[in-house]
Amino acid sequence: ELISLLTGTAVALSAGAFWGFRDRLRCHLYECCHEPDVGFNHHNIANMLFGQHLVKDVVVNAIKAHWHNENPKKPLVLSFHGYTGSGKNYVAEIIANNTFKQGLRSNFIQHIVATNDFPDKNKIEEYKTELRNRILTTAQKCHRSIFIFDETDKLPEQLLGAIKPFLDYYSKISGVDFRRSIFILLSNKGGGKIAEITLKQYENGYPREQLRLESFERDLMNFSFNEKGGLQMSELISNHLIDHFIPFLPLQREHVKSCVGAYLRKRGRADLVSNVEFVEKVLNSLQYFPESSKAFSSSGCKRVDAKTDLELAKIRPLIHSSQFDDEL
Numbered sequence: 006e007l008i009s010l011l012t013g014t015a016v017a018l019s020a021g022a023f024w025g026f027r028d029r030l031r032c033h034l035y036e037c038c039h040e041p042d043v044g045f046n047h048h049n050i051a052n053m054l055f056g057q058h059l060v061k062d063v064v065v066n067a068i069k070a071h072w073h074n075e076n077p078k079k080p081l082v083l084s085f086h087g088y089t090g091s092g093k094n095y096v097a098e099i100i101a102n103n104t105f106k107q108g109l110r111s112n113f114i115q116h117i118v119a120t121n122d123f124p125d126k127n128k129i130e131e132y133k134t135e136l137r138n139r140i141l142t143t144a145q146k147c148h149r150s151i152f153i154f155d156e157t158d159k160l161p162e163q164l165l166g167a168i169k170p171f172l173d174y175y176s177k178i179s180g181v182d183f184r185r186s187i188f189i190l191l192s193n194k195g196g197g198k199i200a201e202i203t204l205k206q207y208e209n210g211y212p213r214e215q216l217r218l219e220s221f222e223r224d225l226m227n228f229s230f231n232e233k234g235g236l237q238m239s240e241l242i243s244n245h246l247i248d249h250f251i252p253f254l255p256l257q258r259e260h261v262k263s264c265v266g267a268y269l270r271k272r273g274r275a276d277l278v279s280n281v282e283f284v285e286k287v288l289n290s291l292q293y294f295p296e297s298s299k300a301f302s303s304s305g306c307k308r309v310d311a312k313t314d315l316e317l318a319k320i321r322p323l324i325h326s327s328q329f330d331d332e333l
């Protein structure tokens with residue numbers, strides 16, 4: 006009896022070890038919905054993002070709170086608003102990189118771009134099924150999935166309506182639990198109002214860092230209500246499905262300068278960061294608004310890489326005279 010007990014235990018242990026090994030191998034080859042493939046690390050957002058104090062504060066804390074909540078009642082839904090080039094996609098990407106080892110390439114992330122993914126207005130019914138399936142199958146693979154909707158303001162009303170149940174206070178939808186997922190909605194809506202508030206602060210000589218979330222939230226909600234596509238958005242708002250409206254402020258010249266510096270470091274040209282003449286050339290090749298003060302960059306940091314590359318290409322390669330001496 007003792008022998009059969011020992012044999013049984015040995016078989017059970019080796020079966021356990023086998024399954025454990027199989028699981029580790031699978032996670033090594035593919036991607037698994039747990040550490041080290043999935044886990045929130047928020048350390049690098051602060052020094053990667055310029056001029057967006059509200060974003061840094063709200064986004065990191067909102068995700069931290071949701072991540073560590075043992076029993077969230079609904080998925081976390083963040084709505085990013087602001088002019089082009091202010092960092093909305095960039096922050097969504099940082100969140101993806103800070104959550105998944107494979108970043109945006111993770112199987113647990115869906116990046117949906119309204120105009121690219123759903124271009125044909127006559128195929129809405131088809132798109133609705135496709136979108137629903139994409140969301141369901143992704144969350145089925147991992148309860149920590151992230152869904153990024155770019156150009157949310159261009160998403161047809163019916164499609165916005167189709168995602169509503171996933172954002173709601175349900176414990177399961179078609180057998181899938183969404184309460185630990187994150188939805189990030191990006192749009193340019195409200196960008197004008199955000200710029201207006203930020204400009205007023207600038208013209209009155211107050212630091213933009215004194216601007217608080219409350220100065221923007223009401224306006225962003227009203228904008229989302231009243232504009233085209235507003236009906237479905239208004240339902241999301243009145244049902245309190247959007248947790249935070251996050252304003253991305255228009256970037257000033259000094260922030261764009263930081264973007265130029267970051268790009269030069271990335272290109273291995275840290276030596277040029279303090280080269281005033283070079284950096285000014287890049288900054289002057291961009292447009293600024295409003296006409297009167299030229300306080301903000303019209304394209305944020307968006308065209309910085311291309312403009313910096315252009316100026317880099319104009320610099321003649323450094324040729325050391327000693328090189329010639331050796332060869333002649």
Ligand SMILES: Nc1ncnc2c1ncn2[C@@H]1O[C@H](COP(=O)(O)OP(=O)(O)OP(=O)(O)O)[C@@H](O)[C@H]1O
Nearest residue numbers: 053054055088089090091092093094095264306307
């Ligand atoms: N606040 C910022 N701090 C640092 N880099 C930034 C910031 N904003 C933008 N960038 C840089 O500019 C690039 C373009 O920005 P991004 O694509 O995030 O803009 P966006 O707000 O999503 O614009 P759009 O509304 O046109 O989609 C980013 O990849 C990043 O390199």
